[in-house]
Amino acid sequence: MSTRTPDGDVPIRRIDRILAFMSIGLLVLSVVCFFAIIIGSTAGADMGAGVWPTIGVLVYIAPPVAFACLVAVLIMSFVRRARANKGR
Template sequence: MSTHPSPQPAVRRIDRILAFASLGVVILSIGCFLSVMIATWAGVTDFSGGAWPVVFLVQLIGPIVAFLLLLTLLITSFARRGRASREG
């Protein structure tokens, strides 16, 4: 057991991209959810035309995509740290 802490590996560009993409998808999904709630409250009854189908799709698929991006980030981060600890 080493008494010296191992240095943290540098954060790669792909890690930042995955983190910000996950955050962006979550924020977009929440925005779509709020827009549907506000439109329902305002009395919009025709959600079949315009951008509404896309808004519903983003609202449904967005959290799943964000979770998969976050899971990918965690797996790559754990693999990178494991590789760094074996090398060090």
């Protein structure tokens, strides 16, 4: 399931990659939604109708979820390294 690195370092698991890319994706989505709100409000769009409320909520929700994913990756990495070092 996990790939061994050539220098004997701790292997990188699939869940680590998924969480890391999910964190980056959520941050990019948040920035894109932020700029969409800026462009939409200057163009005179009705921010209370259509898809705009969902875009507005994504700007507030996505960064904390991305941070939580990043913290989860860090904690899992530290625990895995501690277990690997204990076994040596």
